[in-house]
Amino acid sequence: MDRGASGRRRATEHGIGAPPPLKPGAATRWVPLACIALAIFAVQALFTTGGTFRFGAGDDYYDQLGEAFLGGQLYLPTQPTPQLLALADPYDPTANASLALHDASLYRGHYYLYFGPFPGVVHAAVRVLTQRSVPDGPVQMASASLATVCFWLIVERFRRKHALRVQAWVTLLLTIGFGVGGSMLYLVARPAIYHEAVLVAMACTFAALAALSSAWSEGVLGARAVLVCGVLVGCAIAARVTYLAYAVAMGVCVLAWAALGRACWRTALGRFAAFAAPLIVIVGLLLLYNWARFGSIFETGLSYQLAGPSLSGGVNPMTCGGNLGSFFQLYLASFPRLQLHYPWVPFASGPSPVWPVWFPREWMVPAAGEITIEPPLVSPFLLxxxxxxxxxxxxxxxxxxxxxxxxxxxxxxxxxxx
Structure with a gap:
């Protein structure tokens, strides 16, 4: 008998030379996280699919835009009807109500989108990979899930770096509140171009913040991290231009890295250049995109929008300054109307939500007539x-x-x- 083998067997039996046992929970610490993540994703999918867990057809605007990009054009494949083009004023909402593609932009006989184009790029990429069209629902669901995961990463990294006395379950509760909060569920529950643009921009923004927080938590703000951050926040701007404010805030954070004594100003400016370079490129592409469509770098298509007031001088009730007080009361002090079947958050024409007794209904009526009222999602009673x-x-x-x-x-x- 091999004495060496016998000795090794006896040593192993006594725990000598054996591989160290796994620490309790070391191999399974991700199991609770995975279960919670799956539960959050399931709730988001429930709302995205209207309770069926099957993605149906929503708006196909961005899918059409993706098809257009792959075909080498910037206008939608859907063509305006001859009846619409024959109107004296095709932008008159009373005349084009049954003829126009709602909320598209009509310019020189073609439909365009005034929304940010990046979700169309996402749809084009999915078409290339799957060889099939994709509705809004899966893209919105994926964006919400990505934003939720990035939210957890950001908060957990901050906790481990700066708040170790705070237990990990606090991060989980915050993530649950973010992933299934009122605004998130409302956004995914409406498969439409309006919400897809916001969700894609939000996912890109949180991914950018996750990249920045990863480098910041390690104490070394690498060029690669800030470059990825710049690309992602640039994509967010290309989906929703108002997200430019987040780019400004992140740029300030990169410069603050030097101001806090983490690096010399030369290094910090180099990192800022790495962050700003993709932003400049993406913003330049957006301006070129506008010029190629409408002949002006600042024209997004809103001037040719086929929705709302006529371009001949109507007043848009959604942007009328006289309605700001009514909208402020509506969004901050009204109770939402929820129902137990899809769509859980209803829409209504006119001021139909149930008003609090301390704000009389007549105070809430917009001065410019009936408009489409969306649920008061920033109301503290819902969020x-x-x-x-x-x-x-x-x-x-x-x-x-x-x-x-x-x-x-x-x-x-x-x-x-x-």
């Missing part, structure tokens, strides 16, 4: 009802630390949604 308790947190100094801690913990699950 984060429990987080209102956070307003009483200063009373913790009077009532005791334990009560204040309880109030804050009660607010955590919904603060993410806000």
């Amino acid at each position: 984060a009802p429990v987080s209102l308790l956070g307003l009483t947190a200063p009373l913790a100094f009077l009532w005791g630390v334990s009560l204040g801690r309880s109030l804050l913990l009660a607010a955590i699950p919904t603060l993410g949604g806000a």
Whole structure:
């Protein structure tokens, strides 16, 4: 008998020379995270598919735009009807109501989109990979899921770097509040071009923040990280131009890296250049995209929009300054109308939500007539009802630390949604 083999067997039996046992939870610590993530994704899919878990047809605007890009054109494949083109004023909403492609832009006999083009690029890429069209629903669902994962990464990295005394379950509760908060579920529950642009931009923004936070948490702001961050936030701007504000904020963070003494200004400016370069390229492409369609780098198509007031001098009730007070009350102080069947969040023409008693209904009627009222999603009663308790947190100094801690913990699950 081999003495060496016998000795190794005896040593192993006594735990000598054996591989170290796995730490409790080391191999399974991702299992709870995966289960929670799957539960969040399931709820998002429930709302995206209208409770069927089968993606149906929504708006196909961006899918048409992706098809157009692959065909080497910038206008939609759908062509205006001869009846629409024959109108004296094809932009008159009373005349084109049954003839026009809603909310598209009509210019020189073709339909265009005034929305950001990047989701169309996503649809084009999916078409290349799958050789089939894809509705809005899967793209919106994927964007919401990506944003949720990136949200968890950002908060968890911050916790591990700066708040180790905070337990990991706090991050999970915040992520749940973000992933299934009122605004997120409303966005995915409406498969439409309006929400797809916002969700794609949001996913790109959180992915950019995740890339930036990864480098920041390691203490070395690498050129690759800021370059990826710049590309992603540039894609967000290409989906929703208002996300330019996030690019400004991230650029300030890159420069603050030097101001905080983390690096010399020469290195910081180099990192800022790596961040800004893709942004400049993407913004330049957007301006070129506008010029190729309408002959002006600043024209997005809104001037040729086939929705709302006539271009001959109508007043848009959605942007009329006289309605700002009504909208402020509507979005901040009204109770939402929810129902137990799809669509869970209904739409209505005119001021039909149930108003709080302290705001009489007649105060809420817009001055410019009937408009489409969307649910008051920024209302604290929908987004984060429990987080209102956070307003009483200063009373913790009077009532005791334990009560204040309880109030804050009660607010955590919904603060993410806000």
